[in-house]
Amino acid sequence: MRATVMYGAGDVRIENVPDPSIIERTDAIMRVVRACICGSDLWPYTSMAPSETGQSMGHEAVGVVEDIGADVRTVKPGDVVVMPFAFSDGTCEFCHKGLQTACVHVGFFGNNGINGAQAEALRIPLADGTLFRLPVGEEDALMPSLLTLSDVMGTGHHAALAAKVAPGKSVAVVGDGAVGLCGVIAAKRLGAEQIIIMGRHADRIALAKEFGATDIVSERGAEAVARVKVLTGGYGVHSVLECVGLDQSVETAIAIARPGGAVGRVGVPQHEAIPSARPSFYGNITIGGGPAPVRAYIDELLLDVLEGRIDPGRVFDRVIGLDEVPDGYRAMNDREAIKVMVNPS
Amino acid sequence: MRATVMYGAGDVRIENVPDPSIIERTDAIMRVVRACICGSDLWPYTSMAPSETGQSMGHEAVGVVEDIGADVRTVKPGDVVVMPFAFSDGTCEFCHKGLQTACVHVGFFGNNGINGAQAEALRIPLADGTLFRLPVGEEDALMPSLLTLSDVMGTGHHAALAAKVAPGKSVAVVGDGAVGLCGVIAAKRLGAEQIIIMGRHADRIALAKEFGATDIVSERGAEAVARVKVLTGGYGVHSVLECVGLDQSVETAIAIARPGGAVGRVGVPQHEAIPSARPSFYGNITIGGGPAPVRAYIDELLLDVLEGRIDPGRVFDRVIGLDEVPDGYRAMNDREAIKVMVNPS
Numbered sequence: 001m002r003a004t005v006m007y008g009a010g011d012v013r014i015e016n017v018p019d020p021s022i023i024e025r026t027d028a029i030m031r032v033v034r035a036c037i038c039g040s041d042l043w044p045y046t047s048m049a050p051s052e053t054g055q056s057m058g059h060e061a062v063g064v065v066e067d068i069g070a071d072v073r074t075v076k077p078g079d080v081v082v083m084p085f086a087f088s089d090g091t092c093e094f095c096h097k098g099l100q101t102a103c104v105h106v107g108f109f110g111n112n113g114i115n116g117a118q119a120e121a122l123r124i125p126l127a128d129g130t131l132f133r134l135p136v137g138e139e140d141a142l143m144p145s146l147l148t149l150s151d152v153m154g155t156g157h158h159a160a161l162a163a164k165v166a167p168g169k170s171v172a173v174v175g176d177g178a179v180g181l182c183g184v185i186a187a188k189r190l191g192a193e194q195i196i197i198m199g200r201h202a203d204r205i206a207l208a209k210e211f212g213a214t215d216i217v218s219e220r221g222a223e224a225v226a227r228v229k230v231l232t233g234g235y236g237v238h239s240v241l242e243c244v245g246l247d248q249s250v251e252t253a254i255a256i257a258r259p260g261g262a263v264g265r266v267g268v269p270q271h272e273a274i275p276s277a278r279p280s281f282y283g284n285i286t287i288g289g290g291p292a293p294v295r296a297y298i299d300e301l302l303l304d305v306l307e308g309r310i311d312p313g314r315v316f317d318r319v320i321g322l323d324e325v326p327d328g329y330r331a332m333n334d335r336e337a338i339k340v341m342v343n344p345s
Numbered sequence: 346m347r348a349t350v351m352y353g354a355g356d357v358r359i360e361n362v363p364d365p366s367i368i369e370r371t372d373a374i375m376r377v378v379r380a381c382i383c384g385s386d387l388w389p390y391t392s393m394a395p396s397e398t399g400q401s402m403g404h405e406a407v408g409v410v411e412d413i414g415a416d417v418r419t420v421k422p423g424d425v426v427v428m429p430f431a432f433s434d435g436t437c438e439f440c441h442k443g444l445q446t447a448c449v450h451v452g453f454f455g456n457n458g459i460n461g462a463q464a465e466a467l468r469i470p471l472a473d474g475t476l477f478r479l480p481v482g483e484e485d486a487l488m489p490s491l492l493t494l495s496d497v498m499g500t501g502h503h504a505a506l507a508a509k510v511a512p513g514k515s516v517a518v519v520g521d522g523a524v525g526l527c528g529v530i531a532a533k534r535l536g537a538e539q540i541i542i543m544g545r546h547a548d549r550i551a552l553a554k555e556f557g558a559t560d561i562v563s564e565r566g567a568e569a570v571a572r573v574k575v576l577t578g579g580y581g582v583h584s585v586l587e588c589v590g591l592d593q594s595v596e597t598a599i600a601i602a603r604p605g606g607a608v609g610r611v612g613v614p615q616h617e618a619i620p621s622a623r624p625s626f627y628g629n630i631t632i633g634g635g636p637a638p639v640r641a642y643i644d645e646l647l648l649d650v651l652e653g654r655i656d657p658g659r660v661f662d663r664v665i666g667l668d669e670v671p672d673g674y675r676a677m678n679d680r681e682a683i684k685v686m687v688n689p690s
Contacts, residue, residue, distance in 0.1 A: 013586075021598060069362055094604055094605065099604060099605045099629060101629065102604030102605060102628065102629060159569075162631070193427065255629075259439055259444060259447030260439065260442065260444045260447060265626060268626070269622040269623050271622050271624050272620075272623070273618035273619060273620050273621070273622050274618060274622045274625070274632075275617075275618050276618070277616050277617055277618050277619045278612040278617070280613050280619070280634060280635075280636045281613070281614050281633060281634070281636075282635070282636060283447065284444060284446065284447060284634065284638075285633075285635070286507070286631060286632070286633035286638065287619075287625075287631070287632045287633070288624075288629070288631035288632070289626070289629065290626045290627060290628060290629035291627060291629065293629075320680070333669030336553035340376075
């Protein structure tokens with residue numbers, strides 16, 4: 001079968017690789033119906049050291065179960081399923097608490113020898129704990145939004161929860177990528193009154209406004225902070241969704257939170273230390289977040305997708321086949337596309 | 346009157362200074378009944394650059410109101426009161442939410458030209474919002490515990506809240522100073538099942554055990570982390586109270602928190618950036634805390650002091666007069682005393 005392998009910064013290839021097969025009795029084999037390219041895939045795309053063996057890519061997908069191991073109970077061949085970006089056993093104490101990304105058996109697709117989803121098919125470890133069966137066919141019109149439940153919509157929701165978004169609160173979203181845009185949806189869905197999107201790409205800003213953003217801040221650094229203060233009566237926002245992961249974005253996130261406010265981090269940190277130890281301390285600002293347990297959120301978010309209350313699939317503004325995946329990386333990295341969906345068939 | 350002035354690292358002097366007087370109509374003048382030396386006073390004691398004008402010291406006190414400005418309504422001469430380490434107006438939106446340390450008119454005693462409490466008397470700005478009237482006389486036997494409501498007991502309680510301590514949880518307290526010891530009291534009071542005190546001073550550890558600590562970890566760094574993991578089934582604790590403020594202590598605090606756990610910071614940060622950006626992210630560990638709004642907590646904690654359920658005043662193991670304050674700093678800095686109480690009369 002064909003799959004995406006990255007060999008270094010800017011070097012993404014589509015290759016023929018062995019078909020996946022059941023290894024453990026808890027595995028399933030999933031044919032990929034739709035996959036996509038993630039903003040976090042752009043970190044290796046711009047920085048990965050050359051590798052002879054390469055890195056299998058992709059961690060977001062909706063697919064159809066093709067085969068299951070002897071111990072799999074909750075999905076069967078033919079089921080249409082969401083594949084969260086992390087696999088988890090569904091039985092440990094962290095899974096029971098809804099923090100599947102800290103499962104004692106957790107793993108991440110496209111990492112540490114586990115194949116990625118920008119491929120025709122892949123092996124799903126711990127299928128019972130990982131896959132979520134969908135009540136739709138594989139060509140359902142809602143497929144783009146259902147696909148976001150594998151990562152970006154759940155991640156935006158996680159940022160909003162970590163930032164303690166609640167009815168009537170003021171919210172700022174740092175980053176106008178797909179996660180930031182889903183963060184706008186999540187903030188609105190949780191009842192935020194004011195939602196400030198911080199970004200500077202016209203297409204993304206336009207979508208953010210349709211998703212519910214009430215204010216736009218296109219400045220950066222100190223000017224962005226000053227602008228948010230002006231928009232919030234001088235104090236800053238109650239909740240900040242940090243959807244970038246850079247030193248400056250986290251510094252800005254902390255600076256625009258009002259005293260007693262909270263920052264929800266979902267941008268994968270590209271730094272060793274969290275900046276602004278003193279401002280965050282003196283402001284009693286809570287810093288939370290991390291890899292989103294999207295598996296835990298599917299139940300709740302799926303209902304809103306199925307009933308049309310949210311439409312996060314609109315973050316996809318390009319659909320490509322597998323062969324075009326290398327150009328899809330380039331397009332996202334050049335900010336030519338917000339998020340690229342891959343149809344491997 | 347006599348007051349404590351610090352002129353540089355190790356240079357603490359008792360001097361004659363002008364008596365305080367009403368400046369604003371919202372001021373009160375308070376005679377100090379008991380003050381004390383704070384762990385945070387040891388930061389300038391070990392690092393302050395030489396100063397010609399000096400720094401007025403002390404931010405914790407119980408006193409008697411001697412005079413009030415024309416607009417003061419809630420306290421009157423003769424009232425015995427707790428003076429929280431910060432003054433606040435009691436009327437702004439942050440005060441109403443119980444975050445008086447972010448009051449729009451906040452100030453800190455012994456800072457920015459506001460006199461300190463290691464003195465015979467001092468001016469209290471915003472007396473109505475700041476002072477808390479006590480239902481006892483000035484020689485009440487509970488005075489040591491009442492004095493802790495001005496800072497360390499409220500600060501330990503704040504750390505416990507920020508660390509999300511709750512019934513049945515496992516807790517670690519990093520730092521065995523007076524705040525850490527009060528953190529043990531706070532954790533037990535909030536129902537923690539396991540309370541690990543991390544420290545290595547025999548007298549403090551003994552007191553921690555009497556306050557409710559169930560386990561002692563005297564190792565540091567990686568060894569301390571390993572030991573806490575052993576004590577908690579391999580995962581770390583739900584809640585960490587960070588009562589030091591150094592890079593290494595915060596790094597340890599994050600490392601011993603279990604996935605999904607929380608660190609409550611009350612040690613004044615001595616660093617620019619919070620270490621362990623990635624481990625805290627990947628563990629979905631929440632980092633909260635800051636200057637405690639002790640004014641908000643007096644109501645609740647006072648009842649427990651008055652009814653004998655908590656006895657935080659036991660952190661004081663030395664009582665001195667004003668003239669002995671310089672030696673009191675030395676004794677705390679040498680870890681000869683846990684916390685020194687000052688009786689200026």
